Amino acid sequence: xxxxxxxxxxxxxxxxxxxxxxxxxxxxxxxxxxxxxxxxxxxxxxxxxxxxxxxxxxxxxxxxxxxxxxxxxxxxxxxxxxxxxxxxxxxxxxxxxxxxxxxxxxxxxxxxxxxxxxxxxxxxxxxxxxxxxxxxxxxxxxxxxxxxxxxxxxxxxxxxxxxxxxxxxxxxxxxxxxxxxxxxxxxxxxxxxxxxxxxxxxxxxxxxxxxxxxxxxxxxxxxxxxxxxxxxxxxxxxxxxxxxxxxxxxxxxxxxxxxxxxxxxxxxxxxxxxxxxxxxxxxx
Numbered sequence: 001x002x003x004x005x006x007x008x009x010x011x012x013x014x015x016x017x018x019x020x021x022x023x024x025x026x027x028x029x030x031x032x033x034x035x036x037x038x039x040x041x042x043x044x045x046x047x048x049x050x051x052x053x054x055x056x057x058x059x060x061x062x063x064x065x066x067x068x069x070x071x072x073x074x075x076x077x078x079x080x081x082x083x084x085x086x087x088x089x090x091x092x093x094x095x096x097x098x099x100x101x102x103x104x105x106x107x108x109x110x111x112x113x114x115x116x117x118x119x120x121x122x123x124x125x126x127x128x129x130x131x132x133x134x135x136x137x138x139x140x141x142x143x144x145x146x147x148x149x150x151x152x153x154x155x156x157x158x159x160x161x162x163x164x165x166x167x168x169x170x171x172x173x174x175x176x177x178x179x180x181x182x183x184x185x186x187x188x189x190x191x192x193x194x195x196x197x198x199x200x201x202x203x204x205x206x207x208x209x210x211x212x213x214x215x216x217x218x219x220x221x222x223x224x225x226x227x228x229x230x231x232x233x234x235x236x237x238x239x240x241x242x243x244x245x246x247x248x249x250x251x252x253x254x255x256x257x258x259x260x261x262x263x264x265x266x267x268x269x270x271x272x273x274x275x276x277x278x279x280x281x282x283x284x
Contacts, residue, residue: 001055003031003048013062026071030061033075068205081133085159090151092214094129097272098190101246101279102133104270105188108242108281109138116140119182119238123174123189123229124148126214128156128167130188135165144168149213175228183238190246191225192217198250222251223258230262237284245280252277 007027014023031037034057035050042048050058061074072078072093078085080094081102087093109118118141122131125145135143145167147153153169160167174191194215199207206215217224226245233243243264247255252269259267264282272278 001050003050006058014065029071069209070205073209080129083163085127085129086155087127090211091127091155092210094127097278098246100272102130105244106137119184120186121184124191125156126152128159131167132160132163132165146170146172146174148173180232180236184236185238185241187233188244189229193248195219195222226255226258230259234284243282247280249276249278255280
């Protein structure tokens, strides 16, 4: 079968689930994944043939896409801040909004002397996308990252190795930590923040496939992780140190109030590219 013939079948099979732009994106991700052909290669080879065995591979993936399985879990990779990351069912898929958080952190350090040592801690690291991106762009920094899951940290360690950066990974439950035992110049976290009451807003591809442990918190204490991390930051942020959070878009004012009550200063609530309250920066 010609690849262009299969493309028509591929589009037709997904048209009731995704828009054309998304289907086209999936198609070209898969031509590279299955045939090592970029978009330009497909255009230059209009009569490229795929074998029966290759058609079977396409059909298997197409069936998964029809169930709305994220394509990143099919190819086991996602791109974040210009870097490639392995992902699997134990890790959240890195989001563009989190890239904005990383950019904010990097920009906050632009005026610093490049030789100045930085101590950075990421809490709830997942794939390691935040600390790895920070280390790649702030090479003078010593970067540590915490996660509760051993399986998640295995992925994060492979991502650090493949992106050629050194990160100090620590397995622990942050809710059980009483002291971080050293000062940090930057503490950052994108913790679980989606309330159970918001599940009806979550798309099927997220709700059915991404790890709930990394997503959801109880409605009765939605700021549990923010409170704990902020309390630790009061003890462990260095002079002029900064705390960064990615937050629930519906709880921006509540998160600011929590930080104010704990005594943080210079609290800045920032919107993401979609106009939602998404990030906070503050200092002690």
